[in-house]
Amino acid sequence: MPADPLDRSAAAPGPERAETGAEQETACQPDRFNRARAAQAATILEDYAEMIGDLIAEFGEARVTDIAHRMGVTHPTATKAVARLRREGLAISRPYRGIFLTDEGEALAGRVRARHRTVVDLLVAVGVPAETAEMDAEGMEHHVSRTTLRAFEDYLRQIDAPPGTESSSQD
Amino acid sequence: MPADPLDRSAAAPGPERAETGAEQETACQPDRFNRARAAQAATILEDYAEMIGDLIAEFGEARVTDIAHRMGVTHPTATKAVARLRREGLAISRPYRGIFLTDEGEALAGRVRARHRTVVDLLVAVGVPAETAEMDAEGMEHHVSRTTLRAFEDYLRQIDAPPGTESSSQD
DNA sequence: ACATAAGTGTAGCCACGGCTTCATTTCGGC
DNA sequence: GCCGAAATGAAGCCGTGGCTACACTTATGT
Ligand SMILES: [Mn+2]
Ligand SMILES: [Mn+2]
Ligand SMILES: [Mn+2]
Ligand SMILES: [Mn+2]
Secondary structure (H helix, E strand, O other): OOOOOOOHHHHOOOOOOOOOOOOOOOOOHHHHHHHHHHHHHHHHHHHHHHHHHHHHHHHOOEOHHHHHHHHOOOHHHHHHHHHHHHHOOOEEEOOOOOEEEOHHHHHHHHHHHHHHHHHHHHHHHOOOOHHHHHHHHHHHHHHOOHHHHHHHHHHHHHHHOOOOOOOOOOO | OOOOOOOHHHHOOOOOOOOOOHHHHOOOHHHHHHHHHHHHHHHHHHHHHHHHHHHHHHHOOEOHHHHHHHHOOOHHHHHHHHHHHHHOOOEEEOOOOOEEEOHHHHHHHHHHHHHHHHHHHHHHHOOOOHHHHHHHHHHHHHHOOHHHHHHHHHHHHHHHOOOOOOOOOOO
C-alpha cells in the first residue's frame, strides 16, 4: 500500500499542552463517556427502585411478576434485578414473598421519581408533546446531573412565575 | 418454613389487586422502557461513529488507538466496537489499517453530531452551565427522539429571535 | 382436601462491552 | 536494511441484562 499519505504526527492535537488556561479538549472527552457509562450502569437500579416504590404504593408490596410486567421483561430478568437491588442494600425480600425497599431504596425511589417528573415537565415546557416527553424522559433522566436538575427546576419555577411579576433578572 | 408471619393480604391497603382498568394505564409503561433500552443499544454505535467521523476530519483516518484513547477505553474494546460497526455496515477497515465510515456511517455520524449540539444548546438555553451541559448531553442525546429534537430546534430558534422583534409571537 | 393454576426460583443460554494478556504486524530511527 | 517500539489483532475473563425451560411453592376453586 502507498506509504500512508497521512501523517498524524503533524496534525496531532498538540505535542505541548498549554496548561492551566486551555483544557486539552480531547483530554476531558474520555471523562464525558465514562460519566455517561456510569449513569447507564445506575439506570437499571433507578428504574426498578422507582417501579417497586410505585407498586408498594399501589398494592402494599411489589411482586416479581408485576415488576416484570411493568418493566416489559420476563420474570427471571426482574428477579435478577431484584437480586442486584438486594446486593446494593436497596431492597429486601424473602423467597416467594413480596419485595420491599430499604430506607435507602425508598430514598432513591423518591429522588428518581421527582427527577423523572422534573425532566418531563421541562421537556413539555420547551414544547415537547406530553407523550413524547414521557417516552424520552425515561432514558434521559438517568443522565441528568444534580446541576442540570437544579437548572431545570429553576427554569420551571421561572416560567411558572406570573408574567406580570417581573423580578426576572434578579433572584 | 415457619408459617410466614407476613400475609400479603394484610399489608395491602386494597385487598383487591389491579382488577379494573389498572392494567390499562400501565400498559404503555413497558413500551417506554423498551424504547429506552433500544436507545441504549444504539448508544455505542452512535458515539463511536461520531468519534470516528471526528478523527477522519482531523487526521484523514481513524486509528483504533486514537478511538480508544478518546473514548476512554482500551484498544481491544475499541476494536470490538469497530467490528460491530462493520457488521452494521457503518464502517470499513482492513487489518492494521485505519477505520473509515461508509456513506451510511457518515450520515449517522452527521446526524449524531448535529443532535449532540442541539441538545447541548438547549441545555445551555435553559440555564445549564456549558461544561455540565456537555457532560450530560453525552448520555441524554441518545434518548432524544426526532420529535423532541425538532421541539428543541424550534425552541432554540424561537429564543434566538431578537427580543425586540416580536412579530412572531402574538401579543 | 386436593387438583390445578399462578407465582417464583434456578439453571443455563446469548450478546454486549468492559478488561488483561500475549502474538503479530507495521512504523520509524539509525 | 534492521531492530526496537508502537500499533493492531486475537483470545479469553468478567459482570450485566436480556431470554427460555424447567422445578418448585403458593394460591385458588371445587
Ligand atoms: Mn428511566
Ligand atoms: Mn423514570
Ligand atoms: Mn453520546
Ligand atoms: Mn455525543
